[in-house]
Amino acid sequence: MEVRELTYFVAVAEERHFGRAAARLGIAQPPLSRAIKAIEHRVGVPLFERTSRGVLLTAAGEVLLEDARRLLEASTAAVARARRAGSDQPRLVLVLKPGADGGMLAEVLREYEHAPDAVPVDLHTCGFREHAGLLRAGVGDVALIYGKDPDLAGLDSEELFREGQILVVAQDHPLAARPSITMDEVHAQPTPLWTGDGSVPRQGELPQLVALGRWIHLAPISAGHHLRRDVAAVPVSDAPELPVLLAWPEQHRSKALASFVRTAVDIAAERRSLR
Amino acid sequence: MEVRELTYFVAVAEERHFGRAAARLGIAQPPLSRAIKAIEHRVGVPLFERTSRGVLLTAAGEVLLEDARRLLEASTAAVARARRAGSDQPRLVLVLKPGADGGMLAEVLREYEHAPDAVPVDLHTCGFREHAGLLRAGVGDVALIYGKDPDLAGLDSEELFREGQILVVAQDHPLAARPSITMDEVHAQPTPLWTGDGSVPRQGELPQLVALGRWIHLAPISAGHHLRRDVAAVPVSDAPELPVLLAWPEQHRSKALASFVRTAVDIAAERRSLR
DNA sequence: TTACGTTACGGTCTCCGTAAAAATT
DNA sequence: AATTTTTACGGAGACCGTAACGTAA
Numbered sequence: 001m002e003v004r005e006l007t008y009f010v011a012v013a014e015e016r017h018f019g020r021a022a023a024r025l026g027i028a029q030p031p032l033s034r035a036i037k038a039i040e041h042r043v044g045v046p047l048f049e050r051t052s053r054g055v056l057l058t059a060a061g062e063v064l065l066e067d068a069r070r071l072l073e074a075s076t077a078a079v080a081r082a083r084r085a086g087s088d089q090p091r092l093v094l095v096l097k098p099g100a101d102g103g104m105l106a107e108v109l110r111e112y113e114h115a116p117d118a119v120p121v122d123l124h125t126c127g128f129r130e131h132a133g134l135l136r137a138g139v140g141d142v143a144l145i146y147g148k149d150p151d152l153a154g155l156d157s158e159e160l161f162r163e164g165q166i167l168v169v170a171q172d173h174p175l176a177a178r179p180s181i182t183m184d185e186v187h188a189q190p191t192p193l194w195t196g197d198g199s200v201p202r203q204g205e206l207p208q209l210v211a212l213g214r215w216i217h218l219a220p221i222s223a224g225h226h227l228r229r230d231v232a233a234v235p236v237s238d239a240p241e242l243p244v245l246l247a248w249p250e251q252h253r254s255k256a257l258a259s260f261v262r263t264a265v266d267i268a269a270e271r272r273s274l275r
Numbered sequence: 276m277e278v279r280e281l282t283y284f285v286a287v288a289e290e291r292h293f294g295r296a297a298a299r300l301g302i303a304q305p306p307l308s309r310a311i312k313a314i315e316h317r318v319g320v321p322l323f324e325r326t327s328r329g330v331l332l333t334a335a336g337e338v339l340l341e342d343a344r345r346l347l348e349a350s351t352a353a354v355a356r357a358r359r360a361g362s363d364q365p366r367l368v369l370v371l372k373p374g375a376d377g378g379m380l381a382e383v384l385r386e387y388e389h390a391p392d393a394v395p396v397d398l399h400t401c402g403f404r405e406h407a408g409l410l411r412a413g414v415g416d417v418a419l420i421y422g423k424d425p426d427l428a429g430l431d432s433e434e435l436f437r438e439g440q441i442l443v444v445a446q447d448h449p450l451a452a453r454p455s456i457t458m459d460e461v462h463a464q465p466t467p468l469w470t471g472d473g474s475v476p477r478q479g480e481l482p483q484l485v486a487l488g489r490w491i492h493l494a495p496i497s498a499g500h501h502l503r504r505d506v507a508a509v510p511v512s513d514a515p516e517l518p519v520l521l522a523w524p525e526q527h528r529s530k531a532l533a534s535f536v537r538t539a540v541d542i543a544a545e546r547r548s549l550r
Numbered sequence: 551t552t553a554c555g556t557t558a559c560g561g562t563c564t565c566c567g568t569a570a571a572a573a574t575t
Numbered sequence: 576a577a578t579t580t581t582t583a584c585g586g587a588g589a590c591c592g593t594a595a596c597g598t599a600a
Contacts, residue, residue, distance in 0.1 A: 045361025060361025086320025086335025
């Protein structure tokens, strides 16, 4: 099974229409039709049910679609990683959400510079829940992830520590002056609480909306250090602790990466013991 | 990057020689040389250092080799799985070492027959530490694995229970008559203890060697039920408990598989609570 | 009749194999 | 001189696009 064929298959599977799929692939329908037929012949089972309004996936097609998506992702990731590994000055790409640095990133970077097998670290910022995808796509080598149930498929990870949460509200919000607050109170107050569900906001949009009093949201304590001036943070006494993870592609432990992970884990352990 | 190209690359990387790689691929050297050059051009970095005695992998080549092996494995697995999913009578293939049934397999199979979404279960036996490979290759859907540190890359898993161990010795071994024994005694006695390191024995070879008094080995308690007549089992009071895992390819939870896992987990939990 | 997928056909592009050449020990 | 990789060249096969054809709502 060639990746060109997988690309064709995924296009048809996602468009559920040979014509649209061909357009998306930039080819004519007939070659696409032939290619799919060839695949089905080779696999030995039909992957689509042809109807006069388009196509439907068979059970086998559903199974293949899952694998095919992963394969395509992995194949582009493979060349991306090889390319970076072969560049003159190898670097480590750390993926993180802006501001979500766990309050220890600066120290980790400082320490890592002097570690054995260290290489320069590039920071690649990303949006909500994009970490795993970027690692799997070969864009990044390692990611710093906050969250309860992150998507770790195909990744190895290590928990660095857990962190309490603060509520971020507009400066003139009724809760802004409180020294502390409970989860019940968070849910009881009227301003909507941003949960990350639904549409992903553009970069920097959420702080803006919070400052305008349209939303409030929870954040890890360490994020409180670099909030906008026009918002306030209130400790939430009984908020669940957020795990802070370091994650990297499965079995991709270059020396540079292993050394970075070790440095971060050591510093995290040290900080835990200080508390 | 096409999988044909990856196949070529892996062949050269593993043979470290264009000529041998070409022979293994069943093609002539020149097309192979061209193909590799094309790949290197596309990736943008050299993957091999050509010497007059063959080739060496560059750092980028090493990185790509890891990914390429996984990709090839995954691509064959994808069609294998799709083919099985599309067969007229879908089945669930359970991979396990002969005898390593956790003492509960019969009950799980019996129970599963009546579970919702159940399909017929095929048993596929395998050798020492072959489970993961067979799952990744798409040969099996789910595996029953004993062991402390199994290879779970690319797999999801669930621990069913933990089991104590017995020492399996020849019937006329000095320890055969003991009601119980400690790990210290196991290590102190003279017959070599088989640890699974080194060469993998042929199927059924180890029991033979144990019966002949050439080796002794540890086994989970449940394996004691189907030992040869000419060996004896002695409980080891302080042996570390062996985890018994159910594992399956990451994110491949068909209804049939999910139902099987649930059945097994439920029965395991029930047995734990009975103790 | 319209919208989709499939066959038929001809051209092009890629890939392969044989043969000769370059490079390194 | 021998071994190994690379370049040159000619042919076979794969893939694509246009056009014509089935087929179901």
